[in-house]
Amino acid sequence: MQNRRQFIKKAGLAGVTAAGTSALATPYVRAQSPIRWRMQTYAGVALAEHVIKPAIDAFNKVADGEMVIELYTADQIVPTGELFRAMQAGTIDAVQSDEDSMAAPVDVSVFGGYFPSATRYSLDVPVLFNQYGLKEIWEEAYSEVENVTWLSAGSWDPCHFNTTKPIRSLEDLKGLRVYTFPTAGRFLSQFGVVPVNIPYEDAEVAVQTGELDGMAWSGITEDYTVGWADVTNYFLTNNITGAWIGSFFANTERWNAIPERLQTLFRLCMDSSHYYRQHWYWGGEAKLRTEGTKLELTTIPEAEWKQVEDAAEKLWEEIAGESERSARVVQILKNYRDTMRKAGPPYRYA
Structure with a gap:
């Protein structure tokens, strides 16, 4: 400590001699606790x-x-x-x-x-x-x-169904107990889907015990990553949202x-x-x-799936009526959709 004080004193005197004033630079000291x-x-x-x-x-x-x-x-x-x-x-x-x-x-x-x-x-x-x-x-x-x-x-x-039962028509959705998001569940219930709200980490076990028939929560990447592809058998290629x-x-x-x-x-x-x-x-x-081996792909024909897309349009209008700000969001979605359709492939193919 004595040597350190002598060093500081000498450094200060040198500063006075060189610049007419004493100025000791303050070193950067990292805080003890981040x-x-x-x-x-x-x-x-x-x-x-x-x-x-x-x-x-x-x-x-x-x-x-x-x-x-x-x-x-x-x-x-x-x-x-x-x-x-x-x-x-x-x-x-x-x-x-x-x-x-x-x-x-x-x-x-x-x-x-x-x-x-x-x-x-x-x-x-x-x-x-x-x-x-x-x-x-x-x-x-x-x-x-x-x-x-x-x-x-x-x-x-995107949001797809992965289930224990095959879905090849809208009729197959009726009575399916699925883990999904609140608004998606509200929307899908009109097609007979039964939304189930449980903790995320419990979904896999709920399928194994028969409490759930599957999920409408994710795309196929997540199904394989988190283990849902190990307890379900089918993946519906139609998506609710991209x-x-x-x-x-x-x-x-x-x-x-x-x-x-x-x-x-x-x-x-x-x-x-x-x-x-x-x-x-x-x-x-x-x-x-294309390469996954755990889930069989199924598809609802495009003409039939259009009923779901038409129902989404009705939901948009319903939500737009809930607040002025929601109406602005819905209008932006419409404007964007129209632009993408006019632009054509690869922006929109249909």
Whole structure:
């Protein structure tokens, strides 16, 4: 300590001689305790390995000890349906989920997850948010909610049925007990589907015990990744929606408390996550349809499936009447759909 004091004293005197004043540079000292966040995803362990963990691992590495995000998977801290309130209260600092599943108290929550026929391909989601105005509408909606900040939306896989029984007509949907999202379940119930709400990690066992006949939750990539292809036999190629809309959220107080550079780093990692899912799901859907050996593919004829698409149109109008903001979203979806149809292949083939 004595030697250190002598060194500082000499350095200070040298500074006075050279510059006429004494100025000792303050060295950078890393905080003893890093900023710690707890983040929970909607995804179970196996799925989280792809849809979120790579991005959070990258964030923690680049943050270099200044901040650490502890990642929790589906229902580990709170049930998925309570995620929003837990984040708002500060029990959880950040969330990855769709609004529909976690009952976000905003009028746009119905469009999160699988809103019937809203998308055809995964690229539709980033285009709708970044070029057609959904980003600004989501920011507007969440600005009215206390202590929750919406950060970014991205696309996941399409919504198909994977079941223990074959589906080759709309008649085959009647009485099927399926694990699905709230709005998708509300929509499918008109065709005789019985929506069942259980924890994500319980779905596989529920099929094995006969409580469920399958899922209307994901594409074929997820079916194989999480084990659902091991307990079901059939995959319906018709989809309810071409891409799931999921988002990242943070507790506003916690978000505002971190330095801007860490906010920027988090945004870059969200973009990285969005990009990874684009190619992981897109390639996986095709590869497993053609090379997968666990699920037999079935299809409802296009002319018959049109009844489902027509019913989706009616749902759009119903939702548009619920709020002025919902009406704006529905109009954007219509405008986008019309543009894609006019553009023709490869944007739309029908």
